[in-house]
Amino acid sequence: MSDADRDAATAPTVTDRISEEVREGDAGLIALVMFGVYALFTIFVILGPSQGIGGIVAALQAITFWTALYAMLVLALNLHWGYTGLFNIGVAGFMAVGVYTFAALTAPTGGSPPGLGLPLWAGIVGGMAVAALAGALVALPALRLRADYLAIVTVAFSEIVRLSLLSTSLEEFTLFDGLAVVPDLTLGSGAGRGISMPINPTIPVKSLYYTNPMNPASGSRTVVGNTVLPAFASIGVRETVVVSMTYTLVLIGFVVLFYVLLRRIGNSPFGRVLKAIREDELVANSLGKDTRMFKVKVFMIGCALMGLGGILWETQRGFTDPTSTTFRPLQTFYIFIALIIGGAGSNTGSVIGGALFASLLFQGPLYVSRIFSKYIPTGDAPSTFAAALGPLGSLDVTPFLAYTLQNISSLRFVLVGVVLIVLMHRRPTGLLGHRKEVASSIDLLDREPRQKPETPTAADGGGRDD
């Protein structure tokens, strides 16, 4: 292992790393979970109303899309809560900061509300930076207090952000008004009207297929578009699905980046201090670690990743407004559920938790309801719970089922609750939370060979036994 480590350190190629990942089983484990989810949803689609390969591909693409988005945010939260024990329940707020900063930076100067008209990359970097700064702003006073206070401050922050964005006083405002040196800068949140983001991360993806990515209909296809799109169309996959698939691939790339970054942070002396802070901050302090700096740094990185996750999540629609569910506290709750399912502290668990939440809990009920609605007419579903229950007395279950199917998204909460209760009873650490991920950049059991001849008893397996 030691030699392999050293080789990886000196010449780390992407293929090496991927093959190492597969060998160690984590990439394999994630692939296995995704395979299972795909198989299940293929069955759902076949049983449901929309059939054909096109329907299956669209469903699997949607599942992968949501999995990737949740995986990114769960990983970011894992850095806060799983690694360091920082109870951040304002994830949605930091996502909102990232998204709105991105929007303000990239929206055209003449738009309504206007932005700065900067390019895509500036929006992404700026969004991450401002989310990180917001994280520092929230964290600096709160991190000195006990953990519960951070929780209160973060959830309050996320609501303040959301409600501020709804406020009409921020709808459109001018910075540096009347200052001679700096030109006036008109910005705005758009308040309830929302803000449009014509420049967003899907544009580079679309430009792969269309000559005019801002408005595909008005331009023509590129060479790639002319080859790929008809090929997919011939098996019944729609153009929009192909574009979404490509965007999902980009998202998967970001998940890999998040994962590698977190693993590096975790498997290092830095990560060791984070782990010690999670376990007992006073001990970490007494061992000479200035934990406040570690906490602030890690909080800022996590918030930057949440901002990036928010940008990739929300801007792809080209429009957002503060009523979007992405910015509600509920979203934070979902991300926490996914992390709890996967197991706090484990990166692989975070990805798997994201996948299972996005597929089974988030999308699953919708697909199941579609299957049932094929057989049960929901058009005449009763509008109240009482009206749905009434006919049960006369053994007529159809109104009750129809009512249930119409309200399937509410039923999702019941499902989430049941899953949480079962998990807390059966596996409180989540699916992979029990795993030992050693906080070190090297294999601590692997000692230098020169030591062995000198002290034969000590080098006797280096404590591997017992």
Place this chain on the structure above:
Amino acid sequence: MTEDGTTVEGSGETATADRSDEAETEQAVDSGESARRELDAESASLVVEDLRKSFGGIDAVDGVSFSVERGSLTGLIGPNGAGKSTTFNLITGVHEPDAGRVAFEGETLTGMRTSSIANSGLVRTFQIARELEEMTVLENLMLSPRGQSGETLTNAVLPGLRGSVRDEERELRETVWETLELFEIDHLAEERAGNLSGGQRKLLELARALMLDPTMMLLDEPFAGVNPTLEEKLLDRIHELREEGLTFLLVEHDIDLIMEHCEHVIVMHQGQVLAEGPPAEIRSNDRVIDAYLGEDV
């Protein structure tokens, strides 16, 4: 020191102390103080001056002054609630003193952060072993060493810099294994610290503190819950380290142990220093016997 009359009056139980002993006590205290003054000038490693801390009206530490000679094994005893642990917390910056000053190797520690105090070479252990439970014994020890370059985020993450972090970690790994062998807990290397027995935790805690390469150690009841064999082992280790030049301040309930192993003993009672001096002197100090031995043992 002003604890003479007030201490006796202030405590219900010791108020019965025989007044005729007071003259002797006075002497013992005085000799302790003069000893401290000498230490201040020359060979004191740790100097504590008039330290005070109250929690909600209770004076947990009420004007404590003492000093610890460099290279010595000094004992700090006193009944429960005498303020020993609070004194430790004040010295190590866990609590901020209301008044008073702590100096270590000529440097004022008062107002410094706990982490900076540890990095200055003054390292403590805890009364109830505080292990980083979810971390393995190896990780516990790897955490300690000072100035690890990999604790800087960029070094930990960026590909070009990570290589040197790995090299550093390899060297540390060797030291860690040597320490584990020294403490004879190398067979537990991979074990979660939370799974260790009470005695093993104490060993781990001492080993972990040693990885910081301290010049002085504050040990808060290092033998509590430790079986006699292990206790012997720990004491041997402490004496060895002392010969290598380390200074120890030891809080302990077992008076016989303190009297046997320490060359200087400080007795605390109700937040104040009751007496200070060599074991023989303390043993024959009536006030100590009344206040401490009489009621607690």
